[in-house]
Amino acid sequence: xxxxxSRNAELKQRAAQVIPGGMYGHESTALxxxxxxxxxxxxxxxxxxxxxxNEYIDYMCAYGPNLLGYRQPEVxxxxxxxxxxxxxxxxxxxxxxTLAEDMVAMLSPADWAMFCKNGxxxxxxxxxxxxxxxxxxxxxxxxxxxxxxxxxxxPGPAGILSEDRGHxxxxxxxxxxxxxxxxxxxxxxxxxxxxxPFRHETFRDQSEPDATFARxxxxxxxxxxxxxxxxxxxxxxxxxxxxxxxxxxxxxxxTSIGKVIGNGQPISALVGLExxxxxxxxxxxxxxFWFSAVPMAAAVATLKIIRExxxxxxxxxxGRLLREGLAAQAxxxxxxxxxxxxxxxxxxxxxxxxxxxxxxxxxxxxxxxGVYLHPYHNMFINAALTETDVAQTLEATDAAFTALxxxxxxxxxxxxxVVRDRLERAAxxxx
Amino acid sequence: xxxxxSRNAELKQRAAQVIPGGMYGHESTALxxxxxxxxxxxxxxxxxxxxxxNEYIDYMCAYGPNLLGYRQPEVxxxxxxxxxxxxxxxxxxxxxxTLAEDMVAMLSPADWAMFCKNGxxxxxxxxxxxxxxxxxxxxxxxxxxxxxxxxxxxPGPAGILSEDRGHxxxxxxxxxxxxxxxxxxxxxxxxxxxxxPFRHETFRDQSEPDATFARxxxxxxxxxxxxxxxxxxxxxxxxxxxxxxxxxxxxxxxTSIGKVIGNGQPISALVGLExxxxxxxxxxxxxxFWFSAVPMAAAVATLKIIRExxxxxxxxxxGRLLREGLAAQAxxxxxxxxxxxxxxxxxxxxxxxxxxxxxxxxxxxxxxxGVYLHPYHNMFINAALTETDVAQTLEATDAAFTALxxxxxxxxxxxxxVVRDRLERAAxxxx
Numbered sequence: 011x012x013x014x015x016s017r018n019a020e021l022k023q024r025a026a027q028v029i030p031g032g033m034y035g036h037e038s039t040a041l042x043x044x045x046x047x048x049x050x051x052x053x054x055x056x057x058x059x060x061x062x063x064n065e066y067i068d069y070m071c072a073y074g075p076n077l078l079g080y081r082q083p084e085v086x087x088x089x090x091x092x093x094x095x096x097x098x099x100x101x102x103x104x105x106x107x108t109l110a111e112d113m114v115a116m117l118s119p120a121d122w123a124m125f126c127k128n129g130x131x132x133x134x135x136x137x138x139x140x141x142x143x144x145x146x147x148x149x150x151x152x153x154x155x156x157x158x159x160x161x162x163x164x165p166g167p168a169g170i171l172s173e174d175r176g177h178x179x180x181x182x183x184x185x186x187x188x189x190x191x192x193x194x195x196x197x198x199x200x201x202x203x204x205x206x207p208f209r210h211e212t213f214r215d216q217s218e219p220d221a222t223f224a225r226x227x228x229x230x231x232x233x234x235x236x237x238x239x240x241x242x243x244x245x246x247x248x249x250x251x252x253x254x255x256x257x258x259x260x261x262x263x264x265t266s267i268g269k270v271i272g273n274g275q276p277i278s279a280l281v282g283l284e285x286x287x288x289x290x291x292x293x294x295x296x297x298x299f300w301f302s303a304v305p306m307a308a309a310v311a312t313l314k315i316i317r318e319x320x321x322x323x324x325x326x327x328x329g330r331l332l333r334e335g336l337a338a339q340a341x342x343x344x345x346x347x348x349x350x351x352x353x354x355x356x357x358x359x360x361x362x363x364x365x366x367x368x369x370x371x372x373x374x375x376x377x378x379x380g381v382y383l384h385p386y387h388n389m390f391i392n393a394a395l396t397e398t399d400v401a402q403t404l405e406a407t408d409a410a411f412t413a414l415x416x417x418x419x420x421x422x423x424x425x426x427x428v429v430r431d432r433l434e435r436a437a438x439x440x441x
Numbered sequence: 442x443x444x445x446x447s448r449n450a451e452l453k454q455r456a457a458q459v460i461p462g463g464m465y466g467h468e469s470t471a472l473x474x475x476x477x478x479x480x481x482x483x484x485x486x487x488x489x490x491x492x493x494x495n496e497y498i499d500y501m502c503a504y505g506p507n508l509l510g511y512r513q514p515e516v517x518x519x520x521x522x523x524x525x526x527x528x529x530x531x532x533x534x535x536x537x538x539t540l541a542e543d544m545v546a547m548l549s550p551a552d553w554a555m556f557c558k559n560g561x562x563x564x565x566x567x568x569x570x571x572x573x574x575x576x577x578x579x580x581x582x583x584x585x586x587x588x589x590x591x592x593x594x595x596p597g598p599a600g601i602l603s604e605d606r607g608h609x610x611x612x613x614x615x616x617x618x619x620x621x622x623x624x625x626x627x628x629x630x631x632x633x634x635x636x637x638p639f640r641h642e643t644f645r646d647q648s649e650p651d652a653t654f655a656r657x658x659x660x661x662x663x664x665x666x667x668x669x670x671x672x673x674x675x676x677x678x679x680x681x682x683x684x685x686x687x688x689x690x691x692x693x694x695x696t697s698i699g700k701v702i703g704n705g706q707p708i709s710a711l712v713g714l715e716x717x718x719x720x721x722x723x724x725x726x727x728x729x730f731w732f733s734a735v736p737m738a739a740a741v742a743t744l745k746i747i748r749e750x751x752x753x754x755x756x757x758x759x760g761r762l763l764r765e766g767l768a769a770q771a772x773x774x775x776x777x778x779x780x781x782x783x784x785x786x787x788x789x790x791x792x793x794x795x796x797x798x799x800x801x802x803x804x805x806x807x808x809x810x811g812v813y814l815h816p817y818h819n820m821f822i823n824a825a826l827t828e829t830d831v832a833q834t835l836e837a838t839d840a841a842f843t844a845l846x847x848x849x850x851x852x853x854x855x856x857x858x859v860v861r862d863r864l865e866r867a868a869x870x871x872x
Contacts, residue, residue: 030721296466297590
């Protein structure tokens with residue numbers, strides 16, 4: 011096997027000198043199997059090359075942003091054309107208006123749109139707008155649900171005060187009864203209820219979008235005068251060309267959208283319904299690069315492809331092929347997988363794998379065979395993925411299952427002791 | 442005069458339908474004279490064209506990011522080369538390590554670096570790291586000083602709870618005595634003291650970097666075990682090739698840097714001293730696009746120019762030419778200007794102008810003559826500005842002074858009633 015990682019190891023050593031912990035945030039490999047590459051060199055379509063030039067079929071898609079394939083030609087052309095004009099200027103470019111018009115035309119829960127950079131910008135803005143709109147304080151969020159990395163929501167406790175979350179109230183994610191109880195407990199002081207379109211947290215099985223929960227969340231918010239915020243930062247445009255709950259007949263008041271809008275260009279958005287417009291225009295939110303034109307040009311091009319192509323049906327088809335292929339392979343090798351959530355956003359966990367020794371070994375074996383799979387985070391299908399790519403993926407995973415089966419199970423390494431803690435926390439959330 | 446704004450007016454009408462308030466944040470023209478263009482089409486070097494294709498010599502530089510001139514060729518080439526490889530990937534590119542090494546090599550208060558997108562990301566991260574480091578709660582900030590637009594610091598009160606600022610303590614900006622009193626009042630519970638390199642707030646005269654204040658802030662933090670955070674988001678690399686207080690012999694523990702690092706590409710940073718490294722590696726902070734490679738490639742190219750060119754001396758020379766030229770013009774026309782702060786970041790206010798009627802009329806007259814000046818926000822000189830550009834600027838401002846002098850002063854319009862309120866607030870801060 012030609013897979014090597016010496017350049018990556020050298021970069022990690024250099025990084026450890028000048029970056030705290032060598033790397034930080036969601037793209038840190040600190041919790042991943044030791045062989046996973048930390049640094050990458052290039053990407054094209056559905057392929058990714060690491061710093062050692064190992065090639066991967068990439069199922070992480072930059073943790074979401076890559077919807078149409080890396081360096082998608084029409085989006086890249088739009089980026090280059092806008093670069094010739096200008097990017098970060100003394101005011102927005104006219105393309106900001108076009109982009110807002112496109113969002114409002116495409117999304118049933120959008121009467122207006124605001125743009126920012128990262129998902130955390132959009133979700134944090136939603137809390138401020140909801141409080142301005144209602145004059146109330148409490149923000150209800152699903153326990154263990156990721157809404158960003160600001161003090162009110164970051165999953166890491168270091169440096170966070172209890173006061174940062176003094177008005178954050180937790181309900182059991184995707185559970186209408188638990189939400190109803192939380193609403194009752196804080197009635198009269200609820201600014202917003204946050205939800206995700208379906209459960210897509212690390213170390214846990216995913217759920218599917220749930221009409222019962224969505225409708226109950228809407229009903230409770232209406233009864234209470236609270237703002238319903240649907241956090242689609244991770245799922246936007248992978249489930250639907252409209253909002254993720256449009257098919258369920260539920261309109262959130264505010265929808266945070268991120269990652270995919272510019273197919274990798276840095277832009278996120280908060281869209282909302284008419285009654286929230288006044289509060290949205292009353293808050294002071296901004297950022298040095300929120301009004302840059304190039305990511306907006308990329309977004310206009312991306313949204314056009316979303317409207318006019320069969321990208322969504324392709325995501326569904328290749329996602330289903332992968333899921334069915336893996337299930338058959340696992341069974342043939344005597345393993346059982348829990349493949350959960352929409353096929354376009356696969357989460358793959360092993361049954362009977364309390365410390366993830368199977369999942370970690372298998373994902374690392376796939377990585378060394380040119381398929382980048384994640385052992386604990388949901389993955390993402392992109393529209394450049396072909397049936398041939400899936401077939402090539404399945405060859406690698408078949409070899410990975412074979413390698414796993416050949417291992418003495420008791421001797422499988424526990425890659426990261428901290429994983430056990432994460433799993434226990436996830437189990438508590440599901441209990 | 443060929444200046445027109447019909448296209449801008451049409452875009453503003455369309456924007457009002459789909460963007461709350463028609464525009465938001467620091468690039469909104471809501472507080473500016475009515476003629477100021479809201480939307481722009483393109484930029485090159487020191488020139489900016491609005492949606493109606495009016496050309497301006499731009500003294501706002503995108504509110505800072507444009508340090509070397511729009512579309513600076515070497516930075517643009519680095520952007521294009523990195524785009525061929527990849528931008529937002531499943532992990533950082535190796536250029537992240539190079540960029541962190543460059544920052545550490547160039548900045549005396551940097552033993553490590555973390556990258557993010559906007560200034561608010563960097564300042565908010567500093568609060569979390571300071572609290573993780575000290576285990577304490579209070580953050581001391583100068584009253585009225587802008588450190589970003591998150592709930593703990595945004596200047597807009599809508600949607601903000603008193604609890605969001607329950608542990609924010611205000612001292613009189615740049616005043617060592619006031620800072621000492623605030624430290625004494627909260628001794629034992631102070632996580633951080635924030636400062637800016639000099640005063641550069643809207644509607645107020647600027648100050649110069651002040652060694653007495655800087656040294657006293659350092660001394661108080663040392664005595665108290667608090668973290669000294671220097672917020673250089675606005676001023677970075679316009680005063681110095683090193684940190685802004687390096688020339689004063691003062692090293693902050695953490696320095697937030699923004700706007701200029703990628704000459705307009707979206708990237709900001711937090712750098713810090715060795716004792717803060719452990720806390721920095723303990724916090725969970727991240728964003729979908731924080732690790733994108735293209736802005737880092739732009740930053741490596743920008744920092745190289747900062748190290749190797751005379752850009753800083755050019756900023757100082759053209760900034761001084763402009764200041765001296767304007768002072769002479771104003772005197773010749775019978776006006777007195779308050780031109781404050783470093784010449785590279787001009788703030789221009791009129792004496793004896795309690796409601797800014799003079800300043801607003803004069804800036805609008807300059808805009809209609811092809812020079813984009815700001816009536817209440819500090820401006821920014823970029824390194825593409827030539828002595829010829831300054832001469833052309835002074836022709837336009839001379840005509841603007843002539844037009845102002847011809848006006849019946851009592852009949853000058855009060856462009857925005859809210860300006861009076863802002864001025865009163867600024868005056869209170871200075872009292």
